[in-house]
Amino acid sequence: MKKTILVFSALIIALLILFRLSRYSYLSNDISVELTIGSIAVIFFFVGIYINKRTLHKEKLKPTQVDYKKIEQLGISKREYEVLILISKGMSNKEIADALFVSESTIKTHVSNLLVKLDAQRRTQAIKKAKELQILAI
Amino acid sequence: MKKTILVFSALIIALLILFRLSRYSYLSNDISVELTIGSIAVIFFFVGIYINKRTLHKEKLKPTQVDYKKIEQLGISKREYEVLILISKGMSNKEIADALFVSESTIKTHVSNLLVKLDAQRRTQAIKKAKELQILAI
DNA sequence: TACAGGCTCATACTAAAGTACCAAATTTGC
DNA sequence: GCAAATTTGGTACTTTAGTATGAGCCTGTA
Numbered sequence: 001m002k003k004t005i006l007v008f009s010a011l012i013i014a015l016l017i018l019f020r021l022s023r024y025s026y027l028s029n030d031i032s033v034e035l036t037i038g039s040i041a042v043i044f045f046f047v048g049i050y051i052n053k054r055t056l057h058k059e060k061l062k063p064t065q066v067d068y069k070k071i072e073q074l075g076i077s078k079r080e081y082e083v084l085i086l087i088s089k090g091m092s093n094k095e096i097a098d099a100l101f102v103s104e105s106t107i108k109t110h111v112s113n114l115l116v117k118l119d120a121q122r123r124t125q126a127i128k129k130a131k132e133l134q135i136l137a138i
Numbered sequence: 139m140k141k142t143i144l145v146f147s148a149l150i151i152a153l154l155i156l157f158r159l160s161r162y163s164y165l166s167n168d169i170s171v172e173l174t175i176g177s178i179a180v181i182f183f184f185v186g187i188y189i190n191k192r193t194l195h196k197e198k199l200k201p202t203q204v205d206y207k208k209i210e211q212l213g214i215s216k217r218e219y220e221v222l223i224l225i226s227k228g229m230s231n232k233e234i235a236d237a238l239f240v241s242e243s244t245i246k247t248h249v250s251n252l253l254v255k256l257d258a259q260r261r262t263q264a265i266k267k268a269k270e271l272q273i274l275a276i
Numbered sequence: 277t278a279c280a281g282g283c284t285c286a287t288a289c290t291a292a293a294g295t296a297c298c299a300a301a302t303t304t305g306c
Numbered sequence: 307g308c309a310a311a312t313t314t315g316g317t318a319c320t321t322t323a324g325t326a327t328g329a330g331c332c333t334g335t336a
Contacts, residue, residue, distance in 0.1 A: 041182040048186020077312060090263030093293070105315045112294060122322085123293075124262055125228030138276045215282060231323070243285045250324060260292085261323075 067134040074117050074135070081135075083110040088127045088136050205272040212255050214273070221248040226265045226274055 071081060079100075086096045093111065097104040111123065118133075120126040130136040209219060217238075224234045231249065235242040249261065256271075258264040268274040 040178050044179040044182040045186040048183040048188075049190040050186075052187040052190040079313060087262060088266070090258065090260060090266040092260060102313085103315055105317090106313075108294070109314075112296090115294080120228065121294095122228060122230060124225060124265065127262065127265065128226070128228040217283065240283085241285055243287090244283075246324070247284080250326090253324075259324095 065134070066137055070133055071135045074133075076114065076117050076135070080110050080114050080117070083107060084114055084126065084130060084136065087111070087114075087123050088130065203272070204275055208271055209273045212271075212273070214252065214255050218248050218252050218255070219273075221245060222252055222264065222268060222274065225249070225252075225261050226268065 076084070082100065083096055086099060091099070093104050093107045097107045100107070115121065115123070115126055118126045118129045120129050127136070131138055214222070220238065221234055224237060229237070231242050231245045235245045238245070253259065253261070253264055256264045256267045258267055265274070269276055
């Protein structure tokens with residue numbers, strides 16, 4: 001943002017100088033003046049578009065922020081949340097168990113607890129609800 | 139877009155007139171000229187931002203377009219795609235069967251075919267892959 | 277008309293997923 | 307340091323999910 005302001009300021013100064021010079025140039029008539037104004041308008045119009053695109057682009061890179069407060073509100077523990085993420089990646093209980101170095105029984109317990117906390121009947125429904133609640137990045 | 143161009147043109151004309159008038163106004167000195175230029179720059183800067191925001195906002199309303207060509211490429215039939223959508227909504231085979239007024243056996247067949255076509259082992263994995271392939275809106 | 281493709285459904289399985297209940301080991305907060 | 311919460315894991319069971327295979331019914335089209 002600092003860079004943006006600097007570039008912006010530099011542009012304004014440059015244009016003002018340009019305008020000053022133009023007044024003593026060989027083209028010191030009405031056409032020159034209107035040309036300058038037009039140029040300024042067009043340039044700043046595109047500068048606006050450019051800057052806006054840059055800032056909006058950054059927003060798009062983090063489209064869905066995880067709502068950690070909601071995770072807490074739902075009483076979902078750290079480990080349960082880990083399991084939830086792996087579920088959403090399409091992994092089976094066995095695969096999750098291997099990934100987290102625990103037994104499948106443990107994962108089943110976590111999943112069961114998750115389903116209650118998310119008020120879901122199935123893991124697929126849990127995925128959907130979790131995304132709606134924004135506790136899982138889309 | 140037509141409206142945008144009209145507004146844009148009107149603004150330019152208005153500013154040119156304003157500038158013309160300012161030359162004969164009581165403030166006909168250097169400060170007036172620089173003020174005008176500054177105003178034009180600022181105004182067009184924000185016009186650029188505004189227009190850009192509008193167009194980008196429309197893009198955001200359709201964040202993930204469904205890639206129907208890819209559905210065809212994968213050989214996923216109409217009915218199978220319907221089932222896929224309901225799976226992604228977290229529904230069980232029985233629920234999908236009731237929703238589509240067919241038997242659970244039929245849904246199982248569709249799901250089995252879907253898993254092969256999406257190269258998935260589970261329905262949760264099918265959801266994830268389908269979203270990655272952009273054949274399901276996120 | 278014949279035939280491919282899609283939709284339907286059934287049977288008979290096997291494999292996961294999920295529930296219920298219990299209990300021990302750890303971690304964490306006060 | 308102790309209570310509370312978390313994590314872990316087990317048994318036993320029910321319910322879904324998924325596979326394999328076969329078959330009848332439409333529909334568009336070569």
